[in-house]
Amino acid sequence: MIRKTVADVTEAVAGIKSDMTFMLGGFGLCGIPENIIAALVKSNINGLTCISNNAGVDDFGLGLLLQKKQIKKMISSYVGENDEFERQMLSGELDVELIPQGTLAERCRAAQGGFPAIYTPAGYGTEVAEGKETREFDGKMYVLEHAFKADFAFVKAWKGDEAGNLIFKGTARNFNPCMCGAAKITVAEVEELVPVGTLDPNQVHIPGIFVQRIFQGTDYEKRIEQRTVRSRGVS
């Protein structure tokens, strides 16, 4: 067994520097690495490029890093619900690259799996494909998209063990597995860190080989962005 555990979030983010590129898991506020984001805010590093499907809300998630102007560039597929983001984007302080969501996922997975680039039909004939290499396969056009290069991947899982094996819960899985092993160093925070031998190997979603550091997070807020319910009595 190769042990991946670190003592706390401070040790988990050791080596982070200004101007680095980070991948951050999560869809909206679901499955985001809350403890790591808090540590990044505290670190005061800036000039960051963040690869993340979304950019949080004003007072939570990546919005916290935006409030302190630590992010130079966002690479995302959807960035609504954030007034400070909008202000920085419109004023030119923040560089934003919007890419199709499936392309974002696959550029992570390409980096994880050793592909330099992939062909996707998404965005062909739109401004997303401008300046990119295209190619026809079986009568359909595809766009060449390159694997991401990142310094750190920060992910959140439900359970993990000391060997770095991860299990995700519900739709909090999202981009997290795609980002594991897709950067030079992958750091996983988990709600519950268990001893090796506790997780059933058949149930592991991400093998520990893709994870360099793991720790148990604390005080998860798990904020709900859109609380939608139906009333009882209506089926």
Add this chain to the structure above:
Amino acid sequence: MLDKNGIARRIAKELKDKYYVNLGIGIPTLVANYIPQGIEVEFQSENGVLGMGPFPYEGEEDADIINAGKQTITTMPGASFFDSATSFGMIRGQHVDLTILGAMEVSENGDIANWKIPGKMVKGMGGAMDLVASAENIIVAMMHTNKAGKSKLLKKCSLPLTGVNCVKKIVTNLALLEVTEKGFKLLERAPGVSVEDIRNATEGNLIVEGNIPEMTLD
């Protein structure tokens, strides 16, 4: 005239047995609340769930179980969760049978624009470009006109495109239309809406053949 829930109810009638269906953000997510009796369908949400159910009862919301609109949801028996790359593999690989999404504009040849208004805050395309580039069957759910009263069913889209020649059907607050080689073919009128009302709200070529029935929602 239909409200947003009415549009969702009418689209739900287009669901067929054994369909896997992707629901976009906005009106499309409401379709999950109106699954017809007697058929088996599964809803896919691109953030990583297949077998999505209705909204949870109050007090049963789970922050870890949401749809692509970031709304709390429930799952049906037989549901599964998966990562984003697998999710878009289902979409690009054409394993999903029907895609329902919103739009700002649709042109009479089936082009769709739904992600960007030049000069305004751009929120992003999310999964829309992946969906329209791959799906074989696309239904658009939207209001017939924009807030300024201008038609959203056009000869040619004025906004940056999300995809070309891809929309098959459109359900608006006024009508159900099919995209054909010659333009928007009117299939049904919304309750209380006349053919003239629809004609006045449609900039693109509207094809009206014979008597156009009023739609039923049940």
